[in-house]
Amino acid sequence: MHGHSSKDISKFFIAGINYKKTDAAIRGQFAINNDQYATLLSLAPSYGLHELFILSTCNRTEIYGFAEHAGQLISLLCTQSESNTEEFAKMAYIKNGVDAIDHLFTVGAGLDSQILGDYEIVGQLKVAVKFAREHNYVGTYLDRMVGSVLQSSKAVKTRTAISDGTVSVSFAAVQYIKQQFPHLKGKKILLLGVGKIGRSTCKNLVDYLETTDITLINRTEEKAAELASELGLQHAPLEQLSQYIDQSDIILVATNAATPTILKSHLEGKTDKLIIDLSIPYNVEIAAQDLPNVHLVNVDELSKLKDETLQKREAEVPKAKLIIDEHMAEFMEWFEMRKHVPVLKAVKTKLQEIHAFPLYLTGLSPVSTTCTIDADAKIQRVINGMATKMRRENQRGCHYIEAINEFIATGSN
Numbered sequence: 001m002h003g004h005s006s007k008d009i010s011k012f013f014i015a016g017i018n019y020k021k022t023d024a025a026i027r028g029q030f031a032i033n034n035d036q037y038a039t040l041l042s043l044a045p046s047y048g049l050h051e052l053f054i055l056s057t058c059n060r061t062e063i064y065g066f067a068e069h070a071g072q073l074i075s076l077l078c079t080q081s082e083s084n085t086e087e088f089a090k091m092a093y094i095k096n097g098v099d100a101i102d103h104l105f106t107v108g109a110g111l112d113s114q115i116l117g118d119y120e121i122v123g124q125l126k127v128a129v130k131f132a133r134e135h136n137y138v139g140t141y142l143d144r145m146v147g148s149v150l151q152s153s154k155a156v157k158t159r160t161a162i163s164d165g166t167v168s169v170s171f172a173a174v175q176y177i178k179q180q181f182p183h184l185k186g187k188k189i190l191l192l193g194v195g196k197i198g199r200s201t202c203k204n205l206v207d208y209l210e211t212t213d214i215t216l217i218n219r220t221e222e223k224a225a226e227l228a229s230e231l232g233l234q235h236a237p238l239e240q241l242s243q244y245i246d247q248s249d250i251i252l253v254a255t256n257a258a259t260p261t262i263l264k265s266h267l268e269g270k271t272d273k274l275i276i277d278l279s280i281p282y283n284v285e286i287a288a289q290d291l292p293n294v295h296l297v298n299v300d301e302l303s304k305l306k307d308e309t310l311q312k313r314e315a316e317v318p319k320a321k322l323i324i325d326e327h328m329a330e331f332m333e334w335f336e337m338r339k340h341v342p343v344l345k346a347v348k349t350k351l352q353e354i355h356a357f358p359l360y361l362t363g364l365s366p367v368s369t370t371c372t373i374d375a376d377a378k379i380q381r382v383i384n385g386m387a388t389k390m391r392r393e394n395q396r397g398c399h400y401i402e403a404i405n406e407f408i409a410t411g412s413n
Contacts, residue, residue, distance in 0.1 A: 007141045009335060013070045014100040015077070016055075016062030017091045019114045024058070024300045026091065028281025029082040032056040033256055034131070036080040041135045047076045051139045053132035053146075055107070057124050058169065058197075058280040058299045059114045064104060066141070070094045101145065101331070105324045108149040109156045114303040115169060117162040117313045122153055123196065141338070145331060152327035159323060162316040164309070170201035172302040173276050174208045177250060180274055180295075189214040190248035192241070192262070193255035194227050197278055201254055206231050215244055219255070242266055245273075254278040260285040267294050276302070352379060 017030060032040065032054055044052060049072055052065025063073045071085075074092070078085045095103050103112070108125055110117045129146050132138050138146070157163050181187055189209075191202055194216055205214055215234045218224035228235035236244055245251065245266050251273060255261050264287040267273065277284040277298045289296040352375075 007066060007335075007338075009101070010097040011066050011068065012064075012100050012141075012145075013067050013073055013094065013096045014062055014064045014103050015070050015073050015088075015092055015094045016060055017088065017093075018060035018062070018112070019300065019303065021093075022091050024280055024282065024298050025286070027058070027061060030056075030061040030077070030088065031280050032061060032077075032080060033258065037131055038135070040076055040080055041132065041137055043079060044076060044137065047072045049073065049076060050137065051142050052137055053129050053142070055125060055128045057121065058278065059121075060107075060112075062107075064100070064142075065137075070096065098328075098332075102324075102328060104145065105149050105152055105328055108153040109320055109324055110153070110162065111317060111320060111324075114299070115172065116310055116317075118168045119153075119157065119163055120168055120170075120196070120200070122150070126150070141335070144334060148327050148331040148334075152324050155323050155327065156320045160316040160319045162313045162320050164312065168200065169278060169299055169302055170197060170204050171208075173201055173252060173278065174204045176276065176297060176302060177205075177209065177274070181250070184209055184211050184213075187211075187213065187249040188247055189250045189252070190217065190244050191215070192217050192251065192253045193279070193283075194218045194223050195254065195256065198252075198254035199227060201252055201278065202227060202231065202233075205252075206233070215248070217241055217244060246270055249273060251275045252278065253283045255283045257283050262288065264288045264291065267291055269293075278302075 017027060019027070033056075037054055037056075040054060041052075044050065049065055049067055052063060052067075052073065054077070055062045055064070061077070063077045065073055067073055074085050074088055074094075078088055081088065106112045107121060110119050110121055113121055125146070129138060129142075133143070177184075189205065189211065191198060191205070191214060194202065198218075202214070202216065206212065212232050215236055216224040216228050217236050217238055217240070219238055221235070221237050224235040227233070241261075245262065249271070251262070253262060253275065256279060258281070260283050262275070262284045264285050267275075267288050268291060270293060272293045273295070275284055275288070275294060275296045277296065280299065282298065284296060288294050
């Protein structure tokens, strides 16, 4: 496991791009799938990196980690992108130290989501960190930091109304369909991809459109069959994709393929179709939007949908930021205490050596000599007192001497 040594918080960086400065097409160039993520982690040591994780969603691609400079993280990330470090740097935001930590807390609370308060980011963050942890790239500091972020996110969700109502990209897709088709009777829906976003979208389709005329297709057919059985829908094998594209009026795409799954050639000369591409990178060929029978919508367009729910959420942002500040302060206090651990360990070792020294033992009264079994407890009390004082004051050397004097002075007590 990497990352057990003391860390300099100023060397914690985040470099990323998101929806604020880049559209979905550009974000797609830097999207990282699981295979690419594994490759990046295998390459990390050659870039001098040992503690990091990568968050890649439809809204953002961000790399977090401890480094000497942000360029190490950017160079590593761009080994798996369709563009280069110079292009990335033009669009990227780079933060370090407390600013980088604050950014992670903000992202985790859903305050930086394309749709404010969209808590799908929490699950995505957990998956990203779990993957890095399994490959030994999450050490003590990063683990504690992410834990604090998740606690903060939970508190924001519990203590504010920022997640009240139903607003997410998948729900926005349902709203858009309702706008375009006030009457869905006789309309056939095809959903391609039943991963996390696909499942959420599917359930919203059933709950809010009150239709079961939905066919699910997934690369792994068993997953489509399982969800179809659960919700009373139909499913089909991937080999029949063209056939179901032909007969569908509404097509939603939530796959994570590296190249488009639905091509312009699939749609030419067909009936009118509304296609909603929830994927990053795009999984519907861009040229398809030029066809007169195709109305193609992507995640950026969906995020522009505004309603009263979002307005209410915006009013909760100041309260959410106060909660984030509380949890950040707790993490920073823990971080400051971690810096004292080497000194505390050294003092504890020295006190144990003093206690075992013959001259020390002969200086004890007969009563106290019989109580040496309590030595460990006494040493720990001294160390605890030293830790408390070090938290209040930054005078390590003084407290080192004071702890030794205190231990010797209480030898006969």
